[in-house]
Amino acid sequence: MRARVIYNPSSGREQLKKNMLDILAVLEEAGYEASAFATKAEPNSAANEARRAAKNGFDLIVAAGGDGTVNDVVNGIANLKKRPTIGIIPAGTTNDYARALKIPRTNLVEAAKVVAEGQVVPMDIGQSNEQYFVNIAAGGYLTDLTYQVPPKLKTAFGYLAYLAKGAEKLPGIRPMHMNIKYDGGEFNGLASMFFIVMTNSTGGFEMLDPNIKLGDGKFSLFVLKTANVFEILQIIGAVLNGGKHLNHPQVLYAKTNFVKVSSRDQQPLMLNLDGEYGGDAPATFVNHQQHINFIGNHTEVYEEIDAEAKREAFMQSIEQLGQDSP
Numbered sequence: 001m002r003a004r005v006i007y008n009p010s011s012g013r014e015q016l017k018k019n020m021l022d023i024l025a026v027l028e029e030a031g032y033e034a035s036a037f038a039t040k041a042e043p044n045s046a047a048n049e050a051r052r053a054a055k056n057g058f059d060l061i062v063a064a065g066g067d068g069t070v071n072d073v074v075n076g077i078a079n080l081k082k083r084p085t086i087g088i089i090p091a092g093t094t095n096d097y098a099r100a101l102k103i104p105r106t107n108l109v110e111a112a113k114v115v116a117e118g119q120v121v122p123m124d125i126g127q128s129n130e131q132y133f134v135n136i137a138a139g140g141y142l143t144d145l146t147y148q149v150p151p152k153l154k155t156a157f158g159y160l161a162y163l164a165k166g167a168e169k170l171p172g173i174r175p176m177h178m179n180i181k182y183d184g185g186e187f188n189g190l191a192s193m194f195f196i197v198m199t200n201s202t203g204g205f206e207m208l209d210p211n212i213k214l215g216d217g218k219f220s221l222f223v224l225k226t227a228n229v230f231e232i233l234q235i236i237g238a239v240l241n242g243g244k245h246l247n248h249p250q251v252l253y254a255k256t257n258f259v260k261v262s263s264r265d266q267q268p269l270m271l272n273l274d275g276e277y278g279g280d281a282p283a284t285f286v287n288h289q290q291h292i293n294f295i296g297n298h299t300e301v302y303e304e305i306d307a308e309a310k311r312e313a314f315m316q317s318i319e320q321l322g323q324d325s326p
Helices: 011-029 045-055 067-077 096-100 108-117 151-157 159-172 229-240 298-324
Strands: 002-007 033-038 060-065 085-090 120-128 131-133 136-140 176-182 185-191 193-197 219-224 251-256 258-263 270-273 276-280 283-295
Touching: 002 011, 002 045, 002 067, 002 085, 011 033, 011 060, 011 108, 045 060, 045 067, 060 067, 060 108, 067 085, 067 096, 067 131, 085 096, 085 108, 108 283, 120 270, 131 270, 131 276, 136 176, 176 219, 185 219, 219 258, 276 283
Parallel strands: 002 033, 002 060, 060 085, 085 283
Antiparallel strands: 120 131, 120 283, 136 193, 136 270, 176 185, 176 258, 193 219, 219 251, 258 283, 270 276
């Protein structure tokens, strides 16, 4: 078996470069013929290498870096008929996808050991026009934070850099006229932003949607129907308070396997795909169910899914008892 580690040498304050020999040793011990590729400061460097490795028959591609590196690797292989398994060694700012897959985020070598164990989790992949995303698509105000914060600031201050930029932009939020179509519904009106979510770990939040089920072929759609700063802060507080934002009157929430977004505003509606600029609306978002096999901490991931399934079954039985009661 062959493994190709595609790593961003500037991620994690260059910790990847310092730990690369140990990471390769872990993979070699697991039976892989392992090699590494350092991404270059040019467009599609990681995507091109991932595609080359896939076409050359590599069994495993390890995306070592932040969520942007994971996105690049996925975009390199998503439209191929034969797609290698993807592992992740998180060394970015938020590492949302690694968090969703229960991969260690504070120790690169421990993360490599999870990859070496090879516990496969089939994951949905989103597509917007010709681009793919694995975790979140968004549009509107504040959703450009991730690509407006300079890389040097992200390296130096991490998540605090996003918070500072967000505080700076809050006073400038205003509503935009959006048209959003989804399974069984349509929103046509003023909103400040929308989010299309694929895991329960987004932007550092772990409760954006308590109802997420990995691999079910469904997006979680959120539309914020307000541009009022105090209401937005109230909604953020509800997110932190255990997912209570789902019932907020200024939040549209739906489960859907597609989303069509267009803008009726003079200002362009810019899109964000996994933290990178993804063009402007109009756009159609499609969910490709269980399209790529990722490696995760299988036990923890499926324990979480099983716990949610048991909770739903319990609630359904309680509802049935209520209906059967005289």
